[in-house]
Structures are given as structure tokens and as C-alpha cells.
Amino acid sequence: MIRQNRKNVKRNTGILIALLIIVLVILGLLFFFEEEEISQREDGFRDADAPIPEEQIGGRIENGIHAETGLIEGEGLKLVIGHCTACHSAKIITQNAADREGWKKMIRWMQETQNLWDLGEHEDIILDYLAENYAPKKRGRKPPLGEIEWYELKN
Numbered sequence: 231m232i233r234q235n236r237k238n239v240k241r242n243t244g245i246l247i248a249l250l251i252i253v254l255v256i257l258g259l260l261f262f263f264e265e266e267e268i269s270q271r272e273d274g275f276r277d278a279d280a281p282i283p284e285e286q287i288g289g290r291i292e293n294g295i296h297a298e299t300g301l302i303e304g305e306g307l308k309l310v311i312g313h314c315t316a317c318h319s320a321k322i323i324t325q326n327a328a329d330r331e332g333w334k335k336m337i338r339w340m341q342e343t344q345n346l347w348d349l350g351e352h353e354d355i356i357l358d359y360l361a362e363n364y365a366p367k368k369r370g371r372k373p374p375l376g377e378i379e380w381y382e383l384k385n
């Protein structure tokens with residue numbers, strides 16, 4: 231009888247330890263995924279109330295593209311990185327296209343609704359950069375046929 235009880239106690243302790251390990255593993259996984267979610271959020275959108283300081287902006291330029299952000303190299307690049315990647319990734323810029331007026335409207339919209347700060351004297355430089363490098367693509371029209379070289383079909 232006593233022996234039987236001991237056996238049971240042993241078995242129960244074993245089950246308890248196994249359960250404990252399972253719970254710990256689940257908690258660990260939950261924690262891990264939560265961490266991941268946070269870091270995913272960070273490179274998507276984040277709250278910011280100031281531009282990124284210029285001394286923090288570095289990085290390599292490869293084939294005319296700033297490697298870290300994918301932005302085209304040009305006058306005003308650093309200002310654009312500093313002001314425009316503080317809340318969201320630069321992808322949102324590189325995937326957009328507009329003329330100067332269009333970019334200005336987007337900036338005003340962000341200022342009115344997303345707490346984008348006044349860009350001050352940087353605004354003109356940033357608008358020039360955006361309008362020059364992220365202008366709407368020309369319509370994909372086929373070029374008119376030029377000189378046509380006729381040739382005879384031979385069988």
C-alpha cells in the first residue's frame with residue numbers, strides 16, 4: 231500500500247515537472263513572438279517628435295543609392311533621411327511618386343494629421359529632392375515607329 235503510494239507520488243511529480251517544462255516553453259515562445267512584433271513595428275511606424283540628428287545619419291552609397299534606406303543620392307538626402315524616416319521607413323517614400331505640388335500636399339497632410347513638425351527652411355530643399363528624384367514616371371507609351379527596315383522573307 232505504502233509502496234503503491236510512493237510510486238504514485240513519483241509519477242505525479244514526474245507529470246508535474248513535465249507540465250512545468252511545457253508551460254515554460256510556451257511562455258518563452260510567447261515572449262519571443264511579442265519581442266518580434268515590437269521590432270517589426272519599429273521599422274514600420276513609430277512615434278517621433280524630432281528629426282534624426284545629422285550625426286546619426288551615415289551609411290554607404292552604392293550605385294547612387296543610400297544602402298540603409300534605399301533613397302537615391304542627391305542634394306538634400308541627409309535632410310530627407312533626418313526628417314522623413316523618423317516615423318516610418320523610407321520605403322513609403324521610394325514607393326511613391328509625385329510632383330513638387332503633390333509632395334507638398336503630402337507633407338501638409340502629415341503636418342495636419344500625423345504631427346509632422348514644421349520643416350522650416352529645410353522644406354524647400356526636401357521638396358526639391360523629392361520632386362527631382364521621385365517624380366511621377368512618364369507614361370509607358372511606346373515610342374513611335376522610326377525607320378522601318380523591310381526585309382524579304384525567304385523560305
Ligand code: HEC
Binds near residue numbers: 315316326346356
Ligand atoms: C511625425 C511622423 C512623420 C514624419 C516625420 C513623416 N511622416 Fe510621412 N507619414 C506619417 C504617417 C503616420 C503616415 C501614414 C499614415 C497612414 O497612412 O496610416 C505617413 C505617410 C506618408 C506617405 C504615404 C502617403 C500616402 O498617400 O499614402 C508618404 C509618401 C510620406 N509619409 C512621406 C513623408 C516624407 C517625404 C516625410 C518627410 C518630409 C515624412 N513622410 C515624414 C508620419 C510621418
